Amino acid sequence: MxxxxxxxxxxxxxxxxxxxxxxxxxxxxxxxxxxxxxxxxxxxxxxxxxxxxxxxxxxxxxxxxxxxxxxxxxxxxxxxxxxxxxxxxxxxxxxxxxxxxxxxxxxxxxxxxxxxxxxxxxxxxxxxxxxxxxxxxxxxxxxxxxxxxxxxxxxxxxxxxxxxxxxxxxxxxxxxxxxxxxxxxxxxxxxxxxxxxxxxxxxxxxxxxxxxxxxxxxxxxxxxxxxxxxxxxxxxxxxxxxxxxxxxxxxxxxxxxxxxxxxxxxxxxxxxxxxxxxxxxxxxxxxxxxxxxxxxxxxxxxxxxxxxxYKPHKRLASINSKKDENTIIIRTIQNTQRNAELCVVSCVHKESEVRGMIAILEALNPTHANPIVAFVIHLIELRGQSTPMLRRVNLQNRKPWSINFHLNYPSTTKIARAFENIFHNSRHSDVVTVIPYLNIAPYKSMHHSVCNLAHDMSVPLIIVPFSPCDRSHHENHAASTVGILVDRHSRLGLASPAYSFQKEEEQCSEDEHDEDDDEERMMDDWMVEEFMAKKFGNGQVVYHEISVEGGTEKVFEMIKCLEGNYDLVMVGRKNKLEMLNDDVEGAFSNFFENAEMLGLFGDMLSSTEFCNGMVPVLVVHSGENKVKQQQRRVGNNQLYVKQSRVNSRGRWLS
Structure with missing residues (x-):
């Protein structure tokens, strides 16, 4: 140690x-x-x-x-x-x-x-x-x-x-x-x-x-x-x-x-x-x-x-705090203020994932009215020492301890320099602030430090790369919007600078649904209407709505027919394996290897059967599910949204 x-x-x-x-x-x-x-x-x-x-x-x-x-x-x-x-x-x-x-x-x-x-x-x-x-x-x-x-x-x-x-x-x-x-x-x-x-x-x-x-x-x-x-x-x-x-x-x-x-x-x-x-x-x-x-x-x-x-997902609260320890502070993309600074936690396991993460940050379209603070965290498995560590990386520090740090973790230094050099030498140099961190922890508990940092810095969006060995389940513990980026063989980051999330969007709906999904369907319809109201008439946005009848297998077939020249596919994380019958599950068994982490459609779209695995998939999961679970236990009066944020130097703003 x-x-x-x-x-x-x-x-x-x-x-x-x-x-x-x-x-x-x-x-x-x-x-x-x-x-x-x-x-x-x-x-x-x-x-x-x-x-x-x-x-x-x-x-x-x-x-x-x-x-x-x-x-x-x-x-x-x-x-x-x-x-x-x-x-x-x-x-x-x-x-x-x-x-x-x-x-x-x-x-x-x-x-x-x-x-x-x-x-x-x-x-x-x-x-x-x-x-x-x-x-x-x-x-x-x-x-x-x-x-x-x-x-x-x-x-x-x-x-x-x-x-x-x-x-x-x-x-x-x-x-x-x-x-x-x-x-x-x-x-x-x-x-x-x-x-x-x-x-x-x-x-x-x-x-x-x-x-x-x-x-x-x-x-x-x-x-x-x-x-x-x-x-x-x-x-x-x-x-x-x-x-x-x-x-x-x-x-x-x-x-x-x-x-x-x-x-x-x-x-x-x-x-x-x-x-x-x-x-x-x-x-x-x-x-x-x-x-x-x-x-x-x-x-x-x-x-x-x-x-x-002890429940580690609950933060330590002061004895004089007016909030109950069961209170959840929600920070998601939906309740983030517009024309304000956006804080993003971007996690990286290895150097090959840097290009995709940088492309995602550029796709957020940072401007002077909407600057971005990116907390870049290099995730390393705990080996060769007894204590985990979450430490900010200072590339300009030349003290002996920092020199030994750069010697022990050269990949962390390269990743931090890659983010800083790309954003400082591009058109986003004035609107993107990169704050690199190193997180050394066991894979099964790595989410604790990431979620705590997101909580302390009031971060509404966490982006983590998909890794089969990382079963930390950030999406189940964070009260923020969590995006799992599956980017196996794509050319993400090599596209034109005009790349955007909203290049093309599809919505697949199914007539047969359970009554429990009515609330989520109403929320989806409201979000689509809000998107159309704000982006309708913009020549750079194309919207398609496709209705499918005939069951889940028809949805799979329709999605497979929509293969095209996409830079990125976004899909919500939703596990509904129980709604499949045996015939459908047997026909699409290749798609369910990581359905627990990516959801049913996320696992299917990230497989090699869809566009030969060349299209990256961003599986988005909101902290709202965590709120719904808490509502059943403590009621609605103990849940609130905190709109505080931090500036580029990491200081609190009210």
């Missing part, structure tokens, strides 16, 4: 990392001093202190892995929990180092060894790794010899720190801190080691833990229940203090409870420490089994509670 960037984010939420940590530590330490909860005299006198420190710390790797499994790592509370765990880890390692120096009879040797290894990692090992990353060509692979050397070096670092009087964990930990995150080096190391660690060594280790647990070692249920109660009180105190800290940040108490549950997540690191204590004869089999049960019980309770209580 990138230590400097994570610490910079953690300083804003340091109270969540400090106060719950000390609340857990103090409560457990206090209970162990009471005669009722004192440990047996067979244990060393320092064992209560060791257990208090071990159970109070928030292990960053454990919390990160669990949030990733719960699909909450990119959520707002998930980001706060990660930052708080980093602060907790720093405090924990500082305490371990200071206590070891203070209690060690050879404290001078220990301090010298620790500082020497720290200087070696920062001033020798880190520059060497950056040199390897710099010499690796963009998009290329790190040499196998370097990968093997780094893997052996991690093991050697553990042995070296153990020989120097430190713990063998500190060596690999420091090596991971100084390693440059992301591609190409960190991603290559993860790809080469993840398989054997996650699918071979880790299961074997947990099997060893399971075999080491001995339930027959329990001799006194009184001691077992007392220890369980002490741990439970510590976890409850952490949740209560997290709730109070949330109030200091003007958050709702419910969010504080959820954060407390996230910080209580325990896992393999705590079990590993208990295993080491058992190997050193500090605890016996009874205590070890009881502590492992505490970890298992905590994991079994916290994860389901977090998943039940």
């Amino acid at each position: 990138e230590a400097l960037a994570n610490l910079k984010n953690a300083k804003r939420t340091w109270r969540f990392g400090i106060f719950p940590l000390f609340a857990n530590f103090i409560s457990i330490s206090f209970l162990f001093t009471l005669p009722l909860f004192k440990l047996s005299q067979n244990y060393p006198p320092f064992l209560p202190l060791v257990l208090s420190v071990t159970t109070s710390v928030c292990a960053f790797p454990v919390i990160s892995d669990n949030l990733l499994e719960l699909n909450l790592i990119t959520s707002e509370l998930g980001q706060i929990a990660l930052s708080a765990s980093i602060v907790s880890e720093v405090v924990h390692w500082a305490y371990i180092t200071i206590s070891t120096v203070a209690l060690s009879p050879t404290w001078m040797y220990f301090t010298t060894s620790y500082l020497a290894f720290l200087c070696f990692a920062i001033f020798l090992l880190r520059p060497a790794m950056y040199t390897i990353a710099k010499n690796t060509p963009a998009g290329g692979h790190v040499k196998r010899s370097y990968v093997v050397l780094i893997q052996i070096g991690v093991l050697a670092a553990g042995v070296l720190t153990d020989l120097l009087g430190l713990t063998f964990l500190q060596g690999p930990y420091l090596v991971g801190l100084v390693m440059p995150h992301g591609p190409p080096l960190a991603t290559t190391i993860v790809d080469k080691t993840e398989l054997i660690i996650s699918h071979f060594l880790e299961p074997l280790y947990f099997c060893y833990i399971g075999l080491s647990v001995d339930v027959f070692a329990f001799q006194s249920w009184s001691r077992i229940l007392k220890l369980q109660f002490v741990m439970f009180v510590g976890y409850v105190c952490r949740v209560l203090v997290s709730t109070l800290v949330a109030l200091s940040y003007d958050l709702r108490p419910k969010h504080g409870v959820i954060l407390g549950l996230m910080l209580n997540i325990k896992g393999f690191i705590e079990v590993f420490i208990f295993t080491q204590l058992r190997a050193l004869k500090i605890i016996d089999d009874e205590m070890f089994t009881n502590l492992v049960f505490c970890v298992v019980e905590t994991a079994a309770i916290t994860s389901p509670l977090i998943e039940t209580l």
Whole structure:
């Protein structure tokens, strides 16, 4: 992970990392001093202190892995929990180092060894790794010899720190801190080691833990229940203090409870420490089994509670906010003010999609009366680092951290420069403002950061490229108009500058329809009438309305007959697979591969059967569907439209 960037984010939420940590530590330490909860005299006198420190710390790797499994790592509370765990880890390692120096009879040797290894990692090992990353060509692979050397070096670092009087964990930990995150080096190391660690060594280790647990070692249920109660009180105190800290940040108490549950997540690191204590004869089999049960019980309770209580698609609301947390703020193209600045979020997975996105932005016809602010987001899958990131790209920044950023993500720099160069050197230079971003997150939760940015910047339109591996479903979580651009083999962007969305529009209607669709059909008719009233008589606009009778198969046949010289086809996203009979579904089975994301007609039009796949398709989905679902649950009085927007510099305007 990138230590400097994570610490910079953690300083804003340091109270969540400090106060719950000390609340857990103090409560457990206090209970162990009471005669009722004192440990047996067979244990060393320092064992209560060791257990208090071990159970109070928030292990960053454990919390990160669990949030990733719960699909909450990119959520707002998930980001706060990660930052708080980093602060907790720093405090924990500082305490371990200071206590070891203070209690060690050879404290001078220990301090010298620790500082020497720290200087070696920062001033020798880190520059060497950056040199390897710099010499690796963009998009290329790190040499196998370097990968093997780094893997052996991690093991050697553990042995070296153990020989120097430190713990063998500190060596690999420091090596991971100084390693440059992301591609190409960190991603290559993860790809080469993840398989054997996650699918071979880790299961074997947990099997060893399971075999080491001995339930027959329990001799006194009184001691077992007392220890369980002490741990439970510590976890409850952490949740209560997290709730109070949330109030200091003007958050709702419910969010504080959820954060407390996230910080209580325990896992393999705590079990590993208990295993080491058992190997050193500090605890016996009874205590070890009881502590492992505490970890298992905590994991079994916290994860389901977090998943039940926290809905990441709802933004964090202030406790003094007048709006209810179920309130939805709608920003779509339909309710966007005319002759005003239009904000657009344009997402890109790879460099080949830049041309199509630029053509779409040009087709919006920006003018001085209708300028465009384009938030260009490069979407990258989370690999080679532990924390997701949404970061604005500053191409003019020449600080060392930014130089390393451009080195690790050269594609992001190229994409940002492509957007800026094209719009700055064209006739749209004064009316289009490009603000590039980088979003690193797992594909299944990538929509959290995109939707949050659109919410914060009051963006009414989000355009994402279609990717079969991206199942984040932006269209189901955004309260904005979402367009999915399917552009496989087209020449979008190479057409004349007069290209426009409204070059030709078709409407296919069907006489047989359900009563539930009456409201949507009325809305469609109203939109068509509004379009004709504003564009009728314009020689550059041609409108056709075609009515089809005879069922869904006739609609398919008519659409297939409308193949022509189109620059772009726009279609609404609507899933009506249940209205097809078996014969029709079998005849058009090739069109339903991605119907869940693109809708029935969107999947058909984007297939190679329509214009040989040479025509790009923009599948549009409005946040109105999300509003209708919410109306059924909370009523109409809690829904409103916000017309605020941002200017080209990203500042709020009322």
